[in-house]
Amino acid sequence: MRRIPTHITDSRLLGGLDLASTLRMGRPIAERGVLVEADGGIVVLAMAERLSVGTAGRIGGVLDRGEVQLERDGLGLRSTARIGVVALDEGLADDERPPTVLTERLAFLLNLDNVTESDLSAPVTLPAQVAEARARLDSITFPDDIMVALCSASVALGIASVRASLLAVKVARAAAALAGHDAVTQEDAATAASLVFAPRATVIPTGEPQEDEPPPDEPPPPEEPSDPDQPEDQQDEDDSDALDPQELEEMMIAVAQAAIPDKLLAQLREGKDVRSRAQSSGGSRAGAAKKKGRRGRPSAVRAGEPTPNTRLNLIETLRAAAPWQPLRRQEAAKEGRTATLVEVRRSDFRCTHFKQRSETTTIFIVDASGSSALQRLAEAKGAVELLLADCYVRRDNVALIAFRGKAAEVLLPPTRSLVRAKRSLAGLPGGGGTPLASAIDTAWMVATGCRDKGQTPVLVFLTDGQGNIARDGTPGRPMAEADAIASAQALRVSGFSAMLIDTARRPQPMAQKLAAEMGAKYLLLPYADANAMSKAVKATAADSVAAEGRIRG
Structure with a gap:
């Protein structure tokens, strides 16, 4: 488990050029980032509501691909980074939320406000059971009718992102594997709907869909004959357990609606628009971001000469110049001049830009x-x-x-x-x-x-x-x-x-x-x-x- 601060740089997050080793060895030496070091583990994002959109997007890209693709400082590397992410939302105001680019890639949104000590003492799944479920996961099948009902429930609850349905499918398969099922059942899909869809709901479905009725002149379809070899009680049991697609969808919606958090449910009943409540990437009431000036928080490091509104970043400048040192020493030898320990040129300058609210x-x-x-x-x-x-x-x-x-x-x-x-x-x-x-x-x-x-x-x-x-x-x-x-x-x-x-x-x-x-x-x-x-x-x-x-x- 690795903790990632909100002000982490891209080179430390994804990896980059190891400046000290590169200057010592005279050739580019790469260093591993935190996400690569956390391969197979979990990264914890404290105060995720203060995470910048760029950093959240890079973490989201690693979650999608399962690897870090590094193309910078003359390096081109691909490193495996299969990670889990726990984002801690510690914001107090409604507009202080983690960026949507990250939260929509996280399956579970948990409200810990009312968690008590007794809740933490609940029985947990043993590691041996998790290992058995993981070995069984690839063989779990997903019936088409249950998948259609699960996706329809997502649409009925006003969830615009298709990632929610994809996450619900993964959760349903995991629930089936933990329960020892060979295929996803209705109970597994209902569990996925309550965990994934409930915190993301933006509307409360109203009204019941009207069933298609046959025309009055058309006689009703004949009933299919029952199997005489099958006992009557078994026939009744099969008929009671089978749900048509409409009933299955309504069950998914009801389960997800029952699990909607109380605060969110109250907002939905009042008719408030909650679709934009996760937009914390620039909707804060703290004021617009000013990108000029040498005061405030560092926003980015870009190539260019220092100006009254920027500040020379010495480390990044040396990092940009390090890969070229062998060629520049050879060039100095051909020209008959003595090469300096580190030759920095104008094209190597990297300046820090600042922003403030x-x-x-x-x-x-x-x-x-x-x-x-x-x-x-x-x-x-x-x-x-x-x-x-x-x-x-x-x-x-x-x-x-x-x-x-x-x-x-x-x-x-x-x-x-x-x-x-x-x-x-x-x-x-x-x-x-x-x-x-x-x-x-x-x-x-x-x-x-x-x-x-x-x-x-x-x-x-x-x-x-x-x-x-x-x-x-x-x-x-x-x-x-x-x-x-x-x-x-x-x-x-x-x-x-x-x-x-x-x-x-x-x-x-x-x-x-x-x-x-x-x-x-x-x-x-x-x-x-x-x-x-x-x-x-x-x-x-x-x-x-x-x-x-x-x-x-």
């Missing part, structure tokens, strides 16, 4: 006009306070813009101060016109300033979309709506992530059109409390971080 700034643009202003401001105040509670941990900022009368006003510049937020909201009066275009323009200026500082802005509009003040401050609904649409289109071109929360009693066409023009998510929350609004904003922030990371990458 940018701050996420949530900008609230609150409609303070009309008779319902006090209700909207109370909702915004509660959402701001909930978001600020996490700012000290995630280093996020919150800003507040209110619009009423003839123009919008920045009440709270980007800050983490809860005291300033409360004071700004408490002193805001309500009523007056709705300068919607001015609010969008002001939000664009604040968001642009945040982006220039390296932050990731998220815009949240709380309005019913009924603007009646034009950009120049003159009243008039037609001109106000035209200016608002033009401002929304300009905001969309800037690429900012936005959400428009419709605070009206029923959906407003103008609010929906405005959200579409600015490329924002539309959400109708006429009676939204601060908690619901905070959850919606956090979801938008996660999408914004992922999109911002792709743009900067």
Whole structure:
């Protein structure tokens, strides 16, 4: 059993050039990586939620092939690496999860939150039984009807990846081998469905499929005559045990549904989308990844000369130069010059690039006009306070813009101060016109300033979309709506992530059109409390971080 840290380098993970031996021997000497050293054993990934997507992908490739293919530093090697992987997910937040490229290759997803000491004292399979099952595994057959039912159950539970079905087939064959069966039975397939499909379910099947009924004019098919030589009780037993394909599929679905974890089952019953809950490869609310600068965590080592934003990696530079030393010594002898101990050229330079998480700034643009202003401001105040509670941990900022009368006003510049937020909201009066275009323009200026500082802005509009003040401050609904649409289109071109929360009693066409023009998510929350609004904003922030990371990458 080998433990692999999250910050492991590719050369230590997969193997590469042994720098010390290469410089000593004068020829390329390869070193074995951790995955090759763990051949036939298990590797443990502590804090797997912090594993980079690249490292997770390389481990997943080794799991698929059962070997390490090394093509780097002038080396071309293939080494057997048949390993098992245990990934420990120690993340606390919902968006802190191991990369999907790794988790979808792992058969079992176990929740250890409620495991007690009595659970650990359960009887285990003896090594001798495992050895017998392993010897019997290759001879296990898999009936076609059971395999079809198993795959159909995967589709019915909303599992998109075909790897889940492949893993379930392997688990069913292993269960049959442990039970001493020559072929996979219904019980073995049900065990595989409960272990593999239950934690991956994204929907709960509803309704029962309707059986095909024969046309009314067509007589029912005649019953097949029973075998007179077979006892009646044996015939009844065979009929009771045999399941048609539809019943077999329903049994698989029922078994998997019964094994769904309670927390996941509650989310499915509430209708929440859990398909993207394992996307931890870039959806964190900690901010988008900035790849420029010499601060932060090392992200990659690439060939090239040092720049103000990179740092020369001496070890990797020597590693790149080592294989060429014999040729360079011969070249120096032909030219009649004395060769140095290690000759490093410009093409050997390797530089370390860094990345760091940018701050996420949530900008609230609150409609303070009309008779319902006090209700909207109370909702915004509660959402701001909930978001600020996490700012000290995630280093996020919150800003507040209110619009009423003839123009919008920045009440709270980007800050983490809860005291300033409360004071700004408490002193805001309500009523007056709705300068919607001015609010969008002001939000664009604040968001642009945040982006220039390296932050990731998220815009949240709380309005019913009924603007009646034009950009120049003159009243008039037609001109106000035209200016608002033009401002929304300009905001969309800037690429900012936005959400428009419709605070009206029923959906407003103008609010929906405005959200579409600015490329924002539309959400109708006429009676939204601060908690619901905070959850919606956090979801938008996660999408914004992922999109911002792709743009900067």
